[in-house]
Amino acid sequence: MTSKLTVGILHPGSMGAAVAACARPNAERVLWCPKGRSTATVARAEEVGLEPVGGLNELLDQADIVLSLCPPAAAEELARTVAEHRFAGVFVEANAINPERTKRIAALLDGSARAVVDGAVIGSPPIGGKGTRLYLSGPLAAVSLLEELFADSPVKTPVLGSDVGQASALKLSYSSYQKASRVLAAIAFGAARAHGVDAALLDVASKREGSYLVETGYIAKTAARAWRWGPEMDEAADMLSADGLPDELLRAAAQTLARWESSKDLAGLTPDEALDRLAER
Template identity: 40%
Template sequence: MATVGLLHPGEMGAAVGGCLVSVGHEVLWDPAGRSRASTGRALAAELTGAGLDRLIAKSSVILSICPPHAALDVAGQVAAAGYAGIYLDANAISPATAEQVAGIVTAGGATYVDGGIIGPPPEVAGHTRLYLSGPQAAEVQPLFSRSPLDARIAEGPLYAASSVKMAYAAWTKGSSALLLAARAMARASGVERTLLAEWSLSQKALGQQSEAAASTAAAKGWRWVAEMEEIAASMAAAGLPAGFHEAAADLYDRASHAETPASRRPAAPEPPSSAFDTVMSALM
């Protein structure tokens, strides 16, 4: 069994760590400066608290799952600590950013493996996949054998896993942003009711989907801004228009400033329609 280091047990990271624990691996995390929420997630996933020095010394693999804007800083911290094992970056970053991360950690003595997670935090088998790429990807894949997380090798260049993640999220999160923008435009133009009526005839799911997208954008928009920027950079690098996802980044930034039950804990719950209106106001 392996010892894996996990620096940031967010919702996704803690769940991935829990998958490793469930098949017998030891997962270390550094509780220094972490929030109560992070501590609670780590305890629930049965992760083992350790100082950074012990985590670096004992871990054969370090797993980075953090907001995209923090990926380079996390890599720098690990490299500065002299880590010489396998560094798996599974963040939502462009191949170009992944290349920068690889340069940082390999200069410090580590081996880089590229990763990309598709799906929700893995709790049951069959819903979430971890794509891996690079020469040492086959060394990491068996760690997740028999766990709820389906680890797969992404065929292609070193940063293929990041490319898969970018292409997938370009549609899922990008289309949600477009749907929100369409409804906000209809509201600003005074035709929202007419649009909803037309959707009920020809696109029956879009009304509810737009409301669900608003709730999610309010809660996670702050994290998705950088992800949309990474996708825009990936599009530009491929010779494709970057404007779709630059606009999505702007929209998620606006949504992240909406005060709703999804983004805070109100004294009294707001009705769903009020929360949706708050997000729409933030967008316009």
């Protein structure tokens, strides 16, 4: 970049705050809006050094690049608000939504935003030595700004192409396997536990390299993340349906995850407690 740019992050959760923080060395400022956000979000943003502003309009007026990382259901409404403000910079749609929704968001911002870039965050939050990948697709000049913004940071920025929708498709293609597999593992272990053969199932699974069935600790993590993963499975199912592919498996995964809605972010949940909640009707 010939000069440092100001970045705004919309609704930073654990991933969004960590990704935005990785832009700080190459950015002039990294802004966020604490109005209406939870105390946990405020603490998270302060911890990684994001700069608070008084309101969303102030953020949009000052930012050259805006990163949108929010729950899938809120993505279009948030983009509509940004479009109504006539935001003139680069808008990065980095939510776990299907390609058609990403294209609708690009159309919403057409005529005001400099460009819309499709982004897919895959990996753990880039903190504590961990790295993540922000896959990018869209207008190449705008994509290049993102590559420079995260250069030499824990956020790697592979470029998929110039078409908005490619990054979204990659995100949901990956999520549909990874997260549905975790749901299937939990169901399998729950069935085995109900019949007193869970130890035998672990023994069988341990003989197969890389089986999710041996990672019983992840059952509780899946339950705690179900409030986010369920909507992702619905987004992935919508993508499959639009492509003429069967969507029933992912719809079922979303319905299964919905049984864990009351387990949102319960860090102390045990696998047995998670399975008990899964079996509740």
